[in-house]
Amino acid sequence: MLIIFVTLSANPSIEQVIPSCLCDVGVDENTIIDVLVKRSNAQRQQIKASYQKASGKPLETALKSALNGELEDVVLALLKTPAQYDAQQLKLAMKGLGTDEDTLIEILASRTNKEIKEIKKVYKEEYKKELENDIKSDTGGDFRNALLSLCKATRNEDTMVNQELADSDARALYEAGEKRKGTDCSVFIDILTTRSASQLRQVFEKYSKYSKVDVTKAIDLELKGDIENCLTAVVKCAGSNAFYVLDKHIFKANISYWTHQGIPYLFLSIFYLMNTSQF
Structure with missing residues (x-):
C-alpha cells in the first residue's frame, strides 16, 4: 500500500499535508516525483513525520516496497536531511576496498562549519563511529591531514578581511611552494583550511605580488x-560553494559523476544546493 501526498499550499504545515490516494496496484511515480521535488527539505521532513504519525511506520518503508532502481534511490535520498545524506555518502566513500576520494573532498571542502558539525553528529549516530577515525583509517599523508583539518569545522567564517594577514599568508604560500625546493604542504593546509572564504579571496589576490601564476596554478605545479x-x-569553494558543485557536476558534464553508488548524484547535488540556499 502506498500513500501519495498532495498539499494545500506551497508552504504546508504538517496539518496541511494529507493523503491523496492509496494504491494497491501500480504506482503513480510521476506524482511522487512531483510532490517531493517541489518541496523544500524541511517540508519533506514534515511529510515524513505526518506519514509516520498517520500510519505508524516510516514513509521510507512504504516507498521501498513500491519503488525500485534509481528512482527508489533518488526518492529515499530526497527524504534524508542534508546531513543524513552527506553522512551516508561519506560512509559509502570509505566502505569496503578502495576509497572514493572525490566524495570526501567535495563534501568536506564545500560545507560550512555548522553543516560539518551536524554531519559528524549524524555519522556517529548512524554508524557508531567517529568520522575522523574512519578518515584516519582510509586515507594517509597530507591528504589525510587536510581532510582532518576540514573535519574540525573551525574555519573562520567572518566576512571581515585582514589585509595584513592576507599579505602575510600570500607570502607564506609562495615561500612554502614556488620559492623553495620541495613543498611545505603543511603551510598550504593550515592557511587554506582555516581562513574564511573572504579572507582567502584576498590572499589569492595578494599572491600575484609574489608569483607570476595564480594560487590554483601554483598548487598544480607544487602538489600532485x-x-x-x-x-x-578548497580554493574553488572560496569563490563559491554553489558554483564549485555546478562546475563539477554540470558544466563539465563528466559522466562519471552522474551516478554515485546507484544514486544520480548530479540530480541530488542540485537539490542539495536548492535546499541549503547556496544559490
Whole structure:
C-alpha cells in the first residue's frame, strides 16, 4: 500500500499535508516525483513525520516496497536531511576496498562549519563511529591531514578581511611552494583550511605580488594526487560553494559523476544546493 501526498499550499504545515490516494496496484511515480521535488527539505521532513504519525511506520518503508532502481534511490535520498545524506555518502566513500576520494573532498571542502558539525553528529549516530577515525583509517599523508583539518569545522567564517594577514599568508604560500625546493604542504593546509572564504579571496589576490601564476596554478605545479585535488577544491569553494558543485557536476558534464553508488548524484547535488540556499 502506498500513500501519495498532495498539499494545500506551497508552504504546508504538517496539518496541511494529507493523503491523496492509496494504491494497491501500480504506482503513480510521476506524482511522487512531483510532490517531493517541489518541496523544500524541511517540508519533506514534515511529510515524513505526518506519514509516520498517520500510519505508524516510516514513509521510507512504504516507498521501498513500491519503488525500485534509481528512482527508489533518488526518492529515499530526497527524504534524508542534508546531513543524513552527506553522512551516508561519506560512509559509502570509505566502505569496503578502495576509497572514493572525490566524495570526501567535495563534501568536506564545500560545507560550512555548522553543516560539518551536524554531519559528524549524524555519522556517529548512524554508524557508531567517529568520522575522523574512519578518515584516519582510509586515507594517509597530507591528504589525510587536510581532510582532518576540514573535519574540525573551525574555519573562520567572518566576512571581515585582514589585509595584513592576507599579505602575510600570500607570502607564506609562495615561500612554502614556488620559492623553495620541495613543498611545505603543511603551510598550504593550515592557511587554506582555516581562513574564511573572504579572507582567502584576498590572499589569492595578494599572491600575484609574489608569483607570476595564480594560487590554483601554483598548487598544480607544487602538489600532485589527492592533496592537489583537495586543496584545489578548497580554493574553488572560496569563490563559491554553489558554483564549485555546478562546475563539477554540470558544466563539465563528466559522466562519471552522474551516478554515485546507484544514486544520480548530479540530480541530488542540485537539490542539495536548492535546499541549503547556496544559490
